[in-house]
Amino acid sequence: MAQAPTETFPQAVRRHLRNGFIILTERGIASLFGAAMLELAKIVDSPVGPFLGHRDILRDGPALVRAQGVRVALGAVLRQIAAQYDPPLGKHHNPINEPMRVNALRYHYTYELTKPDGVVPSRRPVNDMDFALEIPFQFEPEPAPPSPIAVIIHAFYPDVLPDILERLANIPGPADLFLSTDSVTKKAEIEAHAAAWTKGRVEIRILPNRGRDIAAKFIGFRDVYARYDVFLHLHTKRSPHGGTPLARWRDYLLDNLIGSPEIVRSILCLFEDQRLGIVFPQHLFEIRGILNWGYDYDLARALMARIGVALHKNLVLEFPSGSMFWGRSAAIRPLLEVGLDFQDFPEEGGHVDGTLAHAIERCLLMVAESAGYEWLKVVRRNLYPLANTVLPVGEHAAIGRHRLKVFQPCLSAVDSEILPYEKMIRETRRVHTYPSRNERPRLNLFVPTVNSQQKFGGIATALKLFSEWVDDLGHEFDRRIIVTDAEIEAEAYAAFPDYKPTPFSQSLDDVQHAIVDASERGGGRLDLRRHDIFVATAWWTADFALEIGRDRQRYFGGDLPFVYIIQDDEPYFYGWGSKFAMAEATYRHPDQTIAVINSEELFTTLSANYRFRETFYLPYRLNSDIDASLKPRPRERSILVYGRPAVARNAFELVCVGICRWQQSDPIRASRWKIIFLGEAFEKGLIYPIQNASVEGKVSLDLYADFLNRASVGIALMISPHPSYPPLEMAEARLKVITNSFASKDLQSRYPDIVSIDGLTPDALAAELERAVAEMEPRIGTIPSRRTGQVPVMREGRSADPVAIAALIRALAQGRHGVSAIAADIASSAYE
Numbered sequence: 001m002a003q004a005p006t007e008t009f010p011q012a013v014r015r016h017l018r019n020g021f022i023i024l025t026e027r028g029i030a031s032l033f034g035a036a037m038l039e040l041a042k043i044v045d046s047p048v049g050p051f052l053g054h055r056d057i058l059r060d061g062p063a064l065v066r067a068q069g070v071r072v073a074l075g076a077v078l079r080q081i082a083a084q085y086d087p088p089l090g091k092h093h094n095p096i097n098e099p100m101r102v103n104a105l106r107y108h109y110t111y112e113l114t115k116p117d118g119v120v121p122s123r124r125p126v127n128d129m130d131f132a133l134e135i136p137f138q139f140e141p142e143p144a145p146p147s148p149i150a151v152i153i154h155a156f157y158p159d160v161l162p163d164i165l166e167r168l169a170n171i172p173g174p175a176d177l178f179l180s181t182d183s184v185t186k187k188a189e190i191e192a193h194a195a196a197w198t199k200g201r202v203e204i205r206i207l208p209n210r211g212r213d214i215a216a217k218f219i220g221f222r223d224v225y226a227r228y229d230v231f232l233h234l235h236t237k238r239s240p241h242g243g244t245p246l247a248r249w250r251d252y253l254l255d256n257l258i259g260s261p262e263i264v265r266s267i268l269c270l271f272e273d274q275r276l277g278i279v280f281p282q283h284l285f286e287i288r289g290i291l292n293w294g295y296d297y298d299l300a301r302a303l304m305a306r307i308g309v310a311l312h313k314n315l316v317l318e319f320p321s322g323s324m325f326w327g328r329s330a331a332i333r334p335l336l337e338v339g340l341d342f343q344d345f346p347e348e349g350g351h352v353d354g355t356l357a358h359a360i361e362r363c364l365l366m367v368a369e370s371a372g373y374e375w376l377k378v379v380r381r382n383l384y385p386l387a388n389t390v391l392p393v394g395e396h397a398a399i400g401r402h403r404l405k406v407f408q409p410c411l412s413a414v415d416s417e418i419l420p421y422e423k424m425i426r427e428t429r430r431v432h433t434y435p436s437r438n439e440r441p442r443l444n445l446f447v448p449t450v451n452s453q454q455k456f457g458g459i460a461t462a463l464k465l466f467s468e469w470v471d472d473l474g475h476e477f478d479r480r481i482i483v484t485d486a487e488i489e490a491e492a493y494a495a496f497p498d499y500k501p502t503p504f505s506q507s508l509d510d511v512q513h514a515i516v517d518a519s520e521r522g523g524g525r526l527d528l529r530r531h532d533i534f535v536a537t538a539w540w541t542a543d544f545a546l547e548i549g550r551d552r553q554r555y556f557g558g559d560l561p562f563v564y565i566i567q568d569d570e571p572y573f574y575g576w577g578s579k580f581a582m583a584e585a586t587y588r589h590p591d592q593t594i595a596v597i598n599s600e601e602l603f604t605t606l607s608a609n610y611r612f613r614e615t616f617y618l619p620y621r622l623n624s625d626i627d628a629s630l631k632p633r634p635r636e637r638s639i640l641v642y643g644r645p646a647v648a649r650n651a652f653e654l655v656c657v658g659i660c661r662w663q664q665s666d667p668i669r670a671s672r673w674k675i676i677f678l679g680e681a682f683e684k685g686l687i688y689p690i691q692n693a694s695v696e697g698k699v700s701l702d703l704y705a706d707f708l709n710r711a712s713v714g715i716a717l718m719i720s721p722h723p724s725y726p727p728l729e730m731a732e733a734r735l736k737v738i739t740n741s742f743a744s745k746d747l748q749s750r751y752p753d754i755v756s757i758d759g760l761t762p763d764a765l766a767a768e769l770e771r772a773v774a775e776m777e778p779r780i781g782t783i784p785s786r787r788t789g790q791v792p793v794m795r796e797g798r799s800a801d802p803v804a805i806a807a808l809i810r811a812l813a814q815g816r817h818g819v820s821a822i823a824a825d826i827a828s829s830a831y832e
Helices: 009-027 029-044 054-068 070-085 095-103 158-168 184-194 212-220 249-258 261-270 285-290 297-307 329-336 356-370 396-406 420-428 457-476 490-494 539-556 578-585 600-609 624-629 652-665 701-710 725-732 762-779 802-813 819-829
Strands: 132-134 149-154 175-181 202-206 230-235 276-281 325-328 374-379 433-435 442-447 478-483 500-502 513-517 526-528 532-536 562-566 593-598 614-618 638-642 674-678 693-697 713-715 736-740 754-757
Touching: 009 029, 029 070, 054 070, 132 396, 149 158, 149 212, 158 175, 158 184, 158 249, 175 184, 175 212, 184 202, 212 230, 212 329, 212 356, 230 249, 249 261, 249 276, 261 276, 261 374, 276 329, 276 356, 297 356, 325 329, 329 356, 356 374, 374 396, 420 539, 420 578, 433 539, 442 457, 442 539, 457 478, 457 532, 457 562, 457 593, 457 802, 526 539, 532 539, 532 802, 539 562, 539 578, 593 600, 600 614, 614 802, 624 701, 638 652, 638 701, 638 725, 652 713, 652 762, 674 701, 713 725, 713 762, 725 736, 736 762, 754 762
Parallel strands: 132 374, 149 175, 149 230, 175 202, 276 374, 433 526, 442 478, 442 532, 478 513, 500 513, 532 562, 562 593, 593 614, 638 674, 638 713, 674 693, 713 736, 736 754
Antiparallel strands: 230 325, 276 325
16 A cells, blocks of 8 residues: 655755745744744644743643653743744734733642542642732721621630630621530630620520531521521631641631721621622631641532532632631521531541541532622731732722632632643633623623634624624623634734624623633633523534533522534534544533524434424525625636535545546546635645646635636535535536535435435546536536525424524523523514
């Protein structure tokens, strides 16, 4: 068997010298150096992969070596150098996303399962990116009407209580005390200390000495929370195991929670936000190095499973270390209702870790998030050494801005690293989200690209449908285009003048018409609203919509389906493997999917195999720009070929073999006919030895229409149930068209000038091409009239009328999910 030719060493040298000369003359010596570094990266590792700047080598290099090896780490350094010296050859950077890069959180993390001592490591933000609000605020918060606060204190050490009670006097308004201890003697001592309390009632309970302050607060006083909106958890903390470094821990926590009237008013001001569930102090700096899962992970995982949350160690671990915090009772309700009892905790044995109490402490913020609440951290500037992480609050509006840095959801995925085995499915990199406070409904389009040279028929159709839907929704809906795969070029932004280029980063989310470049995933977050509805255009974007739907349910509760524009039977783009399975799985969510299926033929195939919540078919219509440009012209001896080597279902290789065989068998007639390849630019050498051929690539619609006006024969194959636009467009222009049948697809039923080959082979194509050329030969120079195709008769399904789709989207955003309500909306829209 003949082997494909390989490049010899002298040929490689000549190629590099030629390319180097071009780079040197066009972009300069710096770019030449960058190109050389990229070539070296190819040799060491790969031209694509992670990047590692020189400033980050000591910090991130060891983890990268452990995770992916020395070659990848060295390649990352070389790629970074290439990007700095020659960005066109290195790492592309959309300047719109600069805020994302500046604000992207970095984390300490290892994929190690356990440390040598058995401790489970955690994902934690690096110290200089772990932010907290400065208290007290630099403005006087407007006092809210006073309502009683439940102050729940576990007083195992009663002698500490007077210090706590003195600080509790800083609470403005009523506060009821609920105190617990483990003996009658201690209760008497507590009664004496609390006798002077005048801000509210006092209740003291003797509880089992199990679970320390955690069991006392959540089990011993479980009945209290229903009577109070806001509570404060404290305890008479001592940390004898910590020695001198932890001696100030209790005072640190108390000073940050109730250290002055101004501090308390600032914190209570935060609770005016009904989405806020917990406020706790920034971690004591001395303990930052031990903020991990310890020996508590299995206990925490089992606990969260009972609450309905699947825990894994890749999530960010954040918690109120020291277990003193302000809270909203509704935020901890899942924990109160899980059915824990004192017997679930071990008898007191001086444990410093590895108990259910330690596990609950680490799960508190996750519990709050599972109930739909958020959390914030606070700290006094003079008590914390990293001043740049203490965010001053000079006005009320600053709270909302600083929330974007302080609140980093524990239950949301943040891992944006592309692992080695994921490089073959790069398009599936997860789009991370951030909960928005904007309540306006919004329609969102996920699309792989908007760049003109990459916008083929499917993407153009998706953009057109989206435009029709948002226009019908009007000003009551915001709109957003999210590009997932190809970095948005400057010219592409210009093609969307009504959309504001918006960074892929958490924000105040106040842009009404946004276009977001999410192709650079690292560190980015997509603002997610309660009433966001997503439109998917490719199988991996459908996967994004499903994942984001789970995020939304966790942030806000409720469930919203997504719109899936299905433009082909995408699993069959691949061999049986990972991508096939992942693509096919996106069709198996009947309750969450509103399917808009492109073409009657594809609708027939998919509706026979899958069920969706709502199903529409999109009838074929000739592109309006092409329609306007089709003119009567004399026909020429030219054959238009839809040739895309990069798209397997267009059968480029089979087309080339068939054309070559026709030319070689009918050389005299073939010598008079031109072959014009359209659809994708490629090296002409790929079609050798086809004669009289040109490669025009992707052309404008005007130029495409001009080719249609003058050509006589067309070849456009599509090995899928979708009809594809080119054969139908060619037939509309009265070319003799050769395509293929597939399953129930037979385009000859639409246009008599189409030949659908059943049993597609190169010889069958060559034979049909010879017949088509012979048939059209006498018509050269004539001017044919236009012909409108036959519309297939649909016995089921609904046509995807833009007004009806918009009515459905409007009903969903308004929370009217019932079939009858939606049907009524669609029906009424038809008569408006």
